[in-house]
Amino acid sequence: MANPPPYFSAGPYSAPAPAAKDQDAAKEDQDVAQLVLELCVPELREKALLLLSKKREKCEDLALLLWHSYGTMAALLQEIVSIYRSLSPPKLSSEQSTRVCNALALLQCVASHPDTRMPFVNALVPLYLFPFLNTTYKTREYEFLRLTSLGVIGALVKFDDNEVVAFLLTSEIIPLCLRAIDMGSELSKTVATFIIQKIMLDDAGLAYIYASSERFCAVASVLAQMVEELVEQPSPRLLKHIIRCYLRLTDDGRACNALRNILPTVLRDGTFNDLIEVDLTARLWLHQLLHNIMMMSNGGGGPHPVLGRAMGM
Numbered sequence: 001m002a003n004p005p006p007y008f009s010a011g012p013y014s015a016p017a018p019a020a021k022d023q024d025a026a027k028e029d030q031d032v033a034q035l036v037l038e039l040c041v042p043e044l045r046e047k048a049l050l051l052l053s054k055k056r057e058k059c060e061d062l063a064l065l066l067w068h069s070y071g072t073m074a075a076l077l078q079e080i081v082s083i084y085r086s087l088s089p090p091k092l093s094s095e096q097s098t099r100v101c102n103a104l105a106l107l108q109c110v111a112s113h114p115d116t117r118m119p120f121v122n123a124l125v126p127l128y129l130f131p132f133l134n135t136t137y138k139t140r141e142y143e144f145l146r147l148t149s150l151g152v153i154g155a156l157v158k159f160d161d162n163e164v165v166a167f168l169l170t171s172e173i174i175p176l177c178l179r180a181i182d183m184g185s186e187l188s189k190t191v192a193t194f195i196i197q198k199i200m201l202d203d204a205g206l207a208y209i210y211a212s213s214e215r216f217c218a219v220a221s222v223l224a225q226m227v228e229e230l231v232e233q234p235s236p237r238l239l240k241h242i243i244r245c246y247l248r249l250t251d252d253g254r255a256c257n258a259l260r261n262i263l264p265t266v267l268r269d270g271t272f273n274d275l276i277e278v279d280l281t282a283r284l285w286l287h288q289l290l291h292n293i294m295m296m297s298n299g300g301g302g303p304h305p306v307l308g309r310a311m312g313m
């Protein structure tokens with residue numbers, strides 16, 4: 001807004017001049033609103049994406065603005081689909097990757113806001129990110145896309161909403177997370193494992209994993225693979241998510257034998273004691289996990305109806 005005319009702030013009945021801080025905030029809001037408009041102008045879009053993704057933490061209502069303003073979501077989706085054809089065979093430039101990651105950062109903002117999260121899911125926007133999770137290249141450009149896309153899904157599952165999990169289960173996100181774990185950096189592995197953890201903590205999510213032995217085995221073998229890798233390349237954060245996933249799997253008492261057979265020895269023999277020494281929660285979870293598995297092997301529950309048959313139990 002332009003400076004108010006001088007008479008506006010003079011005289012006994014005028015409102016007090018806004019504090020300098022409010023003025024700054026108002027100016028900031030105005031800048032953000034202008035940048036959102038610029039997303040719809042192709043020549044201005046790249047710069048606007050960059051500046052907005054930098055400002056996104058500071059602007060509380062950015063999600064509402066992005067979601068409700070005319071043409072903005074379409075512009076962001078257009079950014080995303082515009083690089084699909086460069087994904088495979090691999091032709092993605094680092095400029096393309098950065099630009100799309102900035103668009104993804106804005107989508108993450110929409111995914112995080114309680115008022116826009118379900119509309120975002122119901123509009124099936126998360127599905128547009130799946131091609132980025134499905135790539136099999138490990139270069140920086142692809143890794144950056146993978147990680148930022150996982151960040152959007154991570155933001156969706158962070159709030160333990162059953163509706164979000166129900167959507168994700170129908171969308172086959174789990175195999176994509178397993179692929180991202182296979183292909184991705186430690187950071188991508190951590191976010192993907194966090195997503196799987198959050199989905200499994202939901203009852204429908206756990207039931208989904210246990211609905212077939214293929215699903216259970218796919219998840220369990222990826223977890224075990226990561227545990228083995230952690231021996232060489234320790235990451236306390238990743239280990240903690242993995243332990244929580246295993247612990248949740250023990251909530252289905254009937255899967256005991258299967259779990260007992262596949263739990264990596266390094267989780268039982270104290271290999272990681274130093275790594276999680278300072279993290280009380282992680283230590284408790286590991287302790288509980290080993291306890292559950294031990295109790296189960298002493299005859300807790302019968303064979304699992306699905307796993308029992310497939311795994312010769």
Ligand code: TRP
Pocket residue numbers: 172174175178209212214215216218219
């Ligand atoms: N359509 C497959 C299924 O429903 C999807 C899938 C592949 C999957 N791998 C998985 C699901 C691993 C869960 C875990 O089983």
